[in-house]
Amino acid sequence: MPAVLSEPLFSPAAGAVSSALAVEALSLSFGGVTALSEVSFAVAPGEIRAVIGPNGAGKSSLLNVVSGLYRPDRGRVWLGGHSFASVPTDRLATLGVSRTFQNLALFKGLSVLDNVAAGLSHRLRAGVFAQVIGLPAARRERAEGYARAEELLAFLHLDGVRDRPAGTLPYGMQKRVELARALVARPRLLLLDEPMAGMTLTEKRDLSGHIRAARDDLGTTIVLIEHDVGVVMGLSDRIAVLDYGRLIADGTPDEIRNDPVVIDAYLGVAHDLEAGEGI
Numbered sequence: 001m002p003a004v005l006s007e008p009l010f011s012p013a014a015g016a017v018s019s020a021l022a023v024e025a026l027s028l029s030f031g032g033v034t035a036l037s038e039v040s041f042a043v044a045p046g047e048i049r050a051v052i053g054p055n056g057a058g059k060s061s062l063l064n065v066v067s068g069l070y071r072p073d074r075g076r077v078w079l080g081g082h083s084f085a086s087v088p089t090d091r092l093a094t095l096g097v098s099r100t101f102q103n104l105a106l107f108k109g110l111s112v113l114d115n116v117a118a119g120l121s122h123r124l125r126a127g128v129f130a131q132v133i134g135l136p137a138a139r140r141e142r143a144e145g146y147a148r149a150e151e152l153l154a155f156l157h158l159d160g161v162r163d164r165p166a167g168t169l170p171y172g173m174q175k176r177v178e179l180a181r182a183l184v185a186r187p188r189l190l191l192l193d194e195p196m197a198g199m200t201l202t203e204k205r206d207l208s209g210h211i212r213a214a215r216d217d218l219g220t221t222i223v224l225i226e227h228d229v230g231v232v233m234g235l236s237d238r239i240a241v242l243d244y245g246r247l248i249a250d251g252t253p254d255e256i257r258n259d260p261v262v263i264d265a266y267l268g269v270a271h272d273l274e275a276g277e278g279i
């Protein structure tokens with residue numbers, strides 16, 4: 001079981017304790033390949049933070065370390081004031097963290113409502129047996145869960161399709177159902193792995209609006225990996241840029257857009273980006 005330190009044994013990255021998320025000197029390699037090298041940055045509560053970088057830069061590795069799927073070789077992850085050498089995946093929900101994956105992971109044959117309610121399954125206090133035989137406490141818990149799922153459906157304008165099998169919806173809407181499922185437990189921190197991949201421009205605009213609403217109306221801090229720089233520039237408060245596993249920049253969209261190191265490593269010539277604020 002990884003140690004949870006309530007008081008730091010060393011000087012943490014600036015603001016780590018009060019951050020929604022901070023990573024401190026994270027390093028990770030696979031054999032001879034360096035995926036992350038001394039990566040440190042902090043995400044303030046209520047921020048929308050993008051992590052960008054070329055293919056193989058270490059974005060997924062970072063998300064996997066933060067959500068406990070990978071254990072870093074060195075460094076620490078700070079979540080809600082607790083610091084971890086290795087994040088305990090089984091406690092993510094308790095720590096107020098939720099994540100989505102790049103590939104759709106819905107129960108395609110189940111209704112949209114059931115899919116969203118499934119985002120609360122870890123919270124059921126009554127055991128599976130009590131759920132199955134329908135004891136009163138289990139029934140009440142289930143009803144509360146479904147009421148919350150309905151609220152989320154209304155919030156994300158999915159109430160019109162609540163009874164449809166999730167697999168029959170257009171792709172963009174399925175991604176919105178995933179967002180609803182990730183939000184139903186009201187996480188403090190939501191990690192999104194390439195949420196817009198494979199979407200049309202209209203679908204990207206829609207999902208950007210819903211992500212922004214989650215931050216504005218539910219107060220969720222959001223960290224997303226995204227390849228579409230236009231989406232990132234329009235949606236994020238701050239952007240962290242990785243290249244070959246190193247953090248090469250961390251700033252506002254304007255700062256990133258004009259950073260010569262970022263332009264060199266990732267963005268290409270500066271004027272390519274000038275239209276990149278649309279979404």
Ligand SMILES: Nc1ncnc2c1ncn2[C@@H]1O[C@H](COP(=O)(O)OP(=O)(O)OP(=O)(O)O)[C@@H](O)[C@H]1O
Pocket residue numbers: 030033034035053054055056057058059060061062
């Ligand atoms: N499980 C793994 N086993 C071996 N090497 C890995 C593993 N995961 C990542 N890597 C390597 O670590 C480096 C960083 O990969 P990572 O997937 O984190 O980058 P990325 O920025 O997410 O790339 P992409 O944009 O293509 O998804 C790459 O060289 C990759 O090949």
